[in-house]
Amino acid sequence: MSAPERIPPRGVTAGPVPAGPAAGSVPGPGPSAAAGPARSAAPSAGPAELLAKGELTVRGRIRDASNAALFCTVTYDGREASCVYKPVAGERPLWDFPDGTLAGREVAAWEVSEATGWGLVPPTVLRDGPYGEGMCQLWIDVVPDGELLALVDGEEAGPGWKAIGLAEVGEDRTALLVHADDERLRRLAVLDVVINNADRKGGHLLPAAGGRLYGIDHGVTFNVEDKLRTLLWGWAGEPLTAEAVGVLGALRDALEPGGSLATRLAELITSAEVEATRARVGALLASGRHPEPGGEWPAIPWPPV
Template sequence: MCDSDIEEKLTNFSVKSIREIRNGTNKVFLCEMFGNHEEKILAVYKPIKGERPLSDFFTGNLSLRELASYEISKFFGWPNLPPLVIRDGPFGIGSFQKFIDHDPKNNYFNLFNDHQEKLKLVIIFDSIILNTDRKAGSIILDSQNKIWAIDQALTFNPYTRLRTVMFEYNQMKISEDIISQIKFLIQQLEDKGDIYITLSELLSKEEIDSLIERTKSIQRKQKIPSLDPYYNVPYPLI
């Protein structure tokens, strides 16, 4: 099933059951959603009303940031982010993201050795979107041995810093192919192409300008940014 089909289901299916996932700062729910002929999809629902105040992010726009992250991943075709939409739900407007079935015992730390190239795409992506919260548990593996990145809401704020557990990639060189794709993103943003129009509905002009400058820096240096273990670490690690 392609991403657009999943997005359509997330947008139009009805929520039939819901239970809270109690492992984060904000309110998060696992939903069963049903369409015609009882076709079902599981989704993670994060209502805006369930956001708790943070010192470095405005309350009420985390869903927009997570959708902006997803749109950039679609632009590149990497890394793998579960399809996501914003719509009304049982507790008001929020994000609905396809639930990826996975073993919660697996995370970045024990997946690194077998998935280094796919994980490298995640840290490049995080450097672009300025992810302030890449914990080990936000890297998951599905039953088809496919790596997914989840929880990209704390992103794009130019007054924060990259926080990650992925220090194995510190200042690692980025391939010419990926640099070419990054350059194309810059061109599309500066030319106000489709991706710019999409992001302008989700982020402030200042955040998009910062995105462009940050991405230009990555393109120019052709390597993953320098990471300081005393400065660029999330809490908790998992």
């Protein structure tokens, strides 16, 4: 087997952010660029408070995003941070998700991530902004952190890697797509099952300072139907870790009617979607294993990276 050909992780942008949002990308500004109250139950301090209460200033548009995504700064109480603001008005209609719901799903994914204690999703809130209500998420600066995805010749992933599947890389040539056998990715694979993530691409994996790894772009999540599409199939069929079982048990309790997480999610997704989330957690605990592709839905998103 040849040495892996590295597939570098992609950040939130593919290049420099241009000055000013693109004309006609979203409707004209609302009454004010200042923050309105966040609908999700944000902590009383820290990045979520800054995102929810700060003054939001648009600096440019992220042009490779499928929906309107704006690079911004947010300022509050002497603090400033960079962030991504995705207004509901800039969401493209999807046949399998109700219109205007993607921003709430992004916030719901953060709420579930916080409930796990793993911190796999950047702080995310729902708030008013210059183009109306939308999702506002802390910007993550990507740092070099080894290889998360790679292409290898041969049929075996090799030590330190987990196989995803064969990929066409040129005329009459295929290679094995693999991801790192990394505990952070394994936690993210569990989170993706819980939130029913229909679009876990390689470009949505952001290694950050301090050895942290974040997942972003969670607009197509929490559907009541099974839509899991991900690159993180390397542990399919393997037993869950003891840590994951403990986390899932706590999630199940928090998702019971009247539970802390169920209450927060009820403000962001439908009651049927909250119940489906609880059912997925229960199914994971009952099986004790990472799920395998079901065959009724494409298992890997396109493009994968």
